[in-house]
Amino acid sequence: MSIDITVQPGSTTINKTGGWRTFRPSTDLEHCISCGTCARVCPENCIKMTAPLLPKEGLGVVPKPKPQTDYDFCKGCGVCASECPVKVIKMELERK
Amino acid sequence: MSKPQILEGSRAIALTIKNIKPSVVSAYPITPQTHIVEDLAHFKADGEADYEYVRAESEFAAASIILGASATGVRVYSSTSSQGLLLMTEVIFNIAGMRLPVVITCANRAVSAPINIWNDAQDVMTIRDAGWILLFAENHQEAVTQHILAYKIAEKLNLPVIVNVDGFVLTHSYEEVSIPSEKDIKKFLPDYQPKNGTYLDPANPRTLGAFATPADYMEIRQELHDDLISALPVIKDEYEKYNKAFPSLTHPVSARGGSTPLERGIIDNGLLEYYGSPRAKTVIVAMGSVVGTIKEVIDEKKSSGGIFSAGGGIGVLKLKTFRPFPAEEIIKILKDVGAKNVAVAEKAVSLGYAGPLYLEVKAAVQGKINANVKNFIVGLGGRDVTREMIRSIIAKAVGKGGEVEFVGK
Numbered sequence: 188m189s190i191d192i193t194v195q196p197g198s199t200t201i202n203k204t205g206g207w208r209t210f211r212p213s214t215d216l217e218h219c220i221s222c223g224t225c226a227r228v229c230p231e232n233c234i235k236m237t238a239p240l241l242p243k244e245g246l247g248v249v250p251k252p253k254p255q256t257d258y259d260f261c262k263g264c265g266v267c268a269s270e271c272p273v274k275v276i277k278m279e280l281e282r283k
Numbered sequence: 284m285s286k287p288q289i290l291e292g293s294r295a296i297a298l299t300i301k302n303i304k305p306s307v308v309s310a311y312p313i314t315p316q317t318h319i320v321e322d323l324a325h326f327k328a329d330g331e332a333d334y335e336y337v338r339a340e341s342e343f344a345a346a347s348i349i350l351g352a353s354a355t356g357v358r359v360y361s362s363t364s365s366q367g368l369l370l371m372t373e374v375i376f377n378i379a380g381m382r383l384p385v386v387i388t389c390a391n392r393a394v395s396a397p398i399n400i401w402n403d404a405q406d407v408m409t410i411r412d413a414g415w416i417l418l419f420a421e422n423h424q425e426a427v428t429q430h431i432l433a434y435k436i437a438e439k440l441n442l443p444v445i446v447n448v449d450g451f452v453l454t455h456s457y458e459e460v461s462i463p464s465e466k467d468i469k470k471f472l473p474d475y476q477p478k479n480g481t482y483l484d485p486a487n488p489r490t491l492g493a494f495a496t497p498a499d500y501m502e503i504r505q506e507l508h509d510d511l512i513s514a515l516p517v518i519k520d521e522y523e524k525y526n527k528a529f530p531s532l533t534h535p536v537s538a539r540g541g542s543t544p545l546e547r548g549i550i551d552n553g554l555l556e557y558y559g560s561p562r563a564k565t566v567i568v569a570m571g572s573v574v575g576t577i578k579e580v581i582d583e584k585k586s587s588g589g590i591f592s593a594g595g596g597i598g599v600l601k602l603k604t605f606r607p608f609p610a611e612e613i614i615k616i617l618k619d620v621g622a623k624n625v626a627v628a629e630k631a632v633s634l635g636y637a638g639p640l641y642l643e644v645k646a647a648v649q650g651k652i653n654a655n656v657k658n659f660i661v662g663l664g665g666r667d668v669t670r671e672m673i674r675s676i677i678a679k680a681v682g683k684g685g686e687v688e689f690v691g692k
């Protein structure tokens with residue numbers, strides 16, 4: 188037996204599984220209302236809401252978090268697109 | 284070395300397992316293997332053994348328990364039959380795929396329906412592709428030998444082994460048998476010491492049985508296949524070492540004089556045994572306890588003269604190792620004895636085609652020897668295989684045609 192078939196715990200993500208995707212979600216961040224639904228429903232847990240930047244002194248506005256999709260693991264299931272309340276996620280045919 | 288005793292086959296196996304000292308035993312009772320694990324439970328209850336005996340709610344659980352225990356780097360044991368083995372199937376594949384050196388006994392029994400608790404080899408044939416080494420014992424002493432060998436080979440190669448014993452015929456019959464002592468076994472089979480990082484250990488966390496993508500799966504499966512094939516010489520080698528360690532226990536009685544094993548009509552190694560005429564026109568290929576009956580027929584023909592004579596002789600080629608399949612060894616013996624008719628007699632059938640052993644033998648000798656290869660299905664569901672039936676198989680083996688035949692009486 189020369190192949191080591193035991194692995195380090197937590198090393199599953201070494202295998203990038205995004206290649207299984209046929210459709211690719213593309214998010215229109217400009218019209219996204221930052222509700223966070225897509226991140227909560229993604230079964231692959233591959234959408235992260237980016238942390239809001241701290242307001243610069245005197246700026247007065249807190250920038251809203253935006254979804255960021257990790258295409259290394261997104262399988263293109265389309266759940267995010269179908270759940271987005273303002274329909275800003277479009278599923279497009281993946282071209283490699 | 285312990286003295287020969289008259290023991291039930293199941294008890295002989297249980298005593299051997301006790302002396303092999305597994306750390307975990309788990310099983311679910313099913314006829315005809317029950318006596319084995321009953322005995323093991325008794326030893327534990329009586330304070331004669333210190334393994335963990337884990338009672339399981341099914342064979343699926345029992346197999347999973349020994350899989351998990353083996354993954355922690357300890358020696359394990361289970362035993363099953365028929366539907367029990369089928370219920371284990373998923374785990375059986377996992378044990379081999381995870382390269383765990385598990386040893387189990389299969390007391391071979393027919394598979395339902397109709398329900399039948401008696402002996403045939405259909406159960407184990409169902410999992411022959413799972414990646415296990417499959418050994419078949421002819422008698423009690425050989426069952427003892429094969430269990431000790433099984434652990435040695437399994438732990439050396441990280442391959443699991445099933446030792447097959449015919450249900451009832453071996454498990455419930457009494458025969459003279461010697462059980463090597465714990466001390467003697469330990470000399471041949473040292474304590475199991477898996478390499479660091481290959482088993483579950485809180486101090487050194489590893490994941491076992493993780494998934495493999497298309498990028499790796501094929502190589503891992505091929506390695507399992509290649510390692511099984513390369514187990515052939517190891518099984519032979521370890522059997523020789525076993526013979527040296529326990530000289531009184533393994534050598535079959537010499538059939539007659541002669542300077543080479545074949546001249547004496549006997550070839551015996553870890554993969555197979557040949558018994559009969561050094562020039563045999565007809566060779567029966569078989570596995571398990573039925574070989575004893577075939578030897579009887581050969582002996583009776585021998586004493587009536589003729590059968591050992593040149594040209595018209597008869598022999599039996601007993602396979603002890605079915606997986607990995609010793610194709611080269613089989614071809615060599617059939618060539619050496621000059622077989623013209625090869626009769627594969629077996630207690631299983633791949634429904635819709637032919638017997639699994641026949642298919643292997645036929646494929647192996649194809650284009651290598653010029654002989655009629657025929658298949659005789661016998662003894663399904665505990666049907667007695669009589670000397671009369673063996674004689675009729677020998678007669679039917681001659682000539683072409685009628686390749687698969689059920690011989691029921």
Ligand code: SF4
Nearest residue numbers: 229261262264265267
């Ligand atoms: S398509 Fe599916 S996997 Fe990909 S980001 Fe959306 S919900 Fe997650």
Ligand code: SF4
Nearest residue numbers: 219220222223225271
């Ligand atoms: S569900 Fe739609 S609106 Fe809500 S965060 Fe995701 S992309 Fe933006």
